[in-house]
Amino acid sequence: MSDFSTDNNLLVQELLQERDELFQKLCRLQKINEDTLGGLEAQNKELSSEVAQKDQEIKKLTDQLAWFRQKYFSKSSEKFIKEDPNQRKLDFDGLEILPDEVIAVKEADKQIAEYERRKVVREKKKPVRLPIPEGLRREIEVIEPEGLQADWVRIGVxxxxILEHKPGELYVRRIERPKYAVKQAVNEVSVTGRPEQEDSSTIAVAAMPLLPLPRSNAGPSLLAELMMNKYYFHxxxxxxxxxxxMTGFHLPQSTLNGWFQGSSDLLRxxxxxxxxxxxxxxxxxVDESTVPVIDNEKHKTRKAYLxxxxxxxxxxxxxxxxxxxRAQKVVVDLLKGFKGAVQTDGYNAYSIYEQKKGVLLLGCWAHSRRKFHESLQEDKNGAEYALEQIGKLYKVEQMADDQDLDFEQRSELRKRLAYPIMRAFEKWIVAYHPKALPGEDEQSLELHL
Structure with a gap:
């Protein structure tokens, strides 16, 4: 009995030891599995993040490619004409807009549409040949018919x-200043034919008239012609x-450069x-435009800004x-001390005036319209609606131009028609912005606006 009990105890101990080994092995396997899964999860997250980043980069490059294709290979006109005039209406859904504002916008839209219907289309005027001025010199050329007989009588002409042209005419302004001397000084002339001492009190000569450039033979009319030709007629x-x-007068380039510098100093x-x-x-x-400037060191033109x-x-x-x-320091120095409204194209150099006291920074509707025009293929519905609203503002300006309104009258027209449209358009942009750019909040919208 004792032997049987001993064998049972040994068997139980072996089973318990085997169970403990299996349990420890299972724990090791579970730990390995957890580590493997954790590594795979981290690797999967890393791969997902990398894929998302690559997708964003691909989307960005695709958008850039589409923009370049649109800019350089598509039509350059930004004029927007919707396909169906009745396709879109005023969109007030979801906007926190007051009833009075809705009425004002609809009334402005109605007046603009009525003006477009009533507007008389101006007929293109046929070109009319203007009479040649009588003051022009006429060179008469008579052409008689051939084969005239004695019995022919002239009854008219x-x-x-015909207008003809000859190269421009240069003339010389000859300034003669007679020199006079008193009779006593003349009698004291030496054998050489000159007064022994030329005293200013005994010699009389007229003063030279005022000339634009000292020690120069260029008159004011010639200088004005050269400057007008360069800057007005390009x-x-x-x-x-x-x-x-071509007129027979050779003017060295160095001489002309000197005249130009002197004339510029006079105009300073x-x-x-x-x-x-x-x-x-x-x-x-304020705007800055590119101009080609010659780089004397590299002997080629470079892009500069005016x-x-x-x-x-x-x-x-x-x-x-x-x-x-084109640096920001240029415009800061240029507009130092200015107080008022500054309208620009949105170039980042002007951002310093957004918070400057006494200065109101204004944008440009043409540049805003360009961005919506570029978004037509990405978001046709939103871009079309925005272009239609901007188009209405342009129609208000066209109404003012057609009626030849002065500044006060134009301001009243804008308050009555353009302002309600702009207010509703602004609220539409705020409401539509999250749909166009998912994930952006109101603070980011303020930065965009």
């Missing part, structure tokens, strides 16, 4: 006037030199005064060039 100096050469005071008048207004438009500042109410413009730079 057919006249045809004729470079080398072409003007060639034109003068007018430029500074013009700049003061423009910056004294309370509403200006700044333009316009006083809208005075219709005055001045240009500013700072070594071809």
């Amino acid at each position: 057919e006249v045809t006037e 004729l470079p100096f080398y072409r003007q030199i060639a034109m003068l050469k 005071a007018l430029y500074l005064r013009l700049k003061d008048i423009v910056l004294a207004s309370d509403y200006i438009q 700044w333009m500042v316009r006083s809208v109410m005075d219709d005055l413009v001045f240009f500013h060039y700072d070594k071809g730079s």
Whole structure:
């Protein structure tokens, strides 16, 4: 009995030991499985993140490619004409817009549509040949018919006037200043034929008239012609030199460059005064345009920028060039001390004026419209609606132009028709923004706007 009990105890101990080994093995396998699953999960997350990043990069490159194709290979016109005039209506769904605002927008839309229907289409005028001025010199050329007999009698004449051209005419302004001396000084002339001492009190000669450039034989009319041809008619100096050469007058390039520098210095005071008048207004438009500039070191042209500042109410413009730079420091120095509204194209250099006291930064509808036009293929419905609303604002401006309204009348028209449309359009943008750019909040929308 004792032997049987002993065998049972040994068997139980062996089973317990085997169970413990199996349990430990199972725990090791579970730990290995957990580690493997954890690694696979982390690897899967990493791969998913990498795939999502690649998808975003592919989407970005695809959008860029579509933009470049649209910009360089598609039609450049941004004019928007919807296919069906009755296709879209005013969209107020989901907007926190007041009933009075809805009525104002609908009334403005109705008046714009009525004006478009009533607007008379101007007929294209047929070209009319204007009479040639009588003051032009006529060279008469008589052509007699051949085979005339003695019994032929002249009963009239057919006249045809043709405009012809000869190279421009240069003339010499000869300034003669007679020199006079008193009779006593003349008697004291030496054998050489000259007074022994030329005293200013005994010699009389007229003073030279005021000339624009000292020690130069260029008169004001010639300098004005050269500058007008260059900056108004866009004729470079080398072409003007060639034109003068056709008249028989050879003008060296170095001489013309000197005349140009001297003339520019004479105009400096007018430029500074013009700049003061423009910056004294309370509403200006600023833009920067590219101009090709010759790099003397590299002997080729490079892209530079010329700044333009316009006083809208005075219709005055001045240009500013700072070594071809487009940097923000240029516009900061240019508009130092300005107070009022500044309208720009959205270039980031103007962002410094968003929070500046006394300055109101305005955008440009043409540049805003361009972005919606570029989004037509990505979001046709939203882009079309936005383009239609912007188009209505342009129609209001066209109404003002057609009626030749002054500033006050144009302002009243904008308040009555354009302002309600803009307010409703703004609310539509705020409501539509999350649909167009998922995942962005209101703070990011303010940054976009």
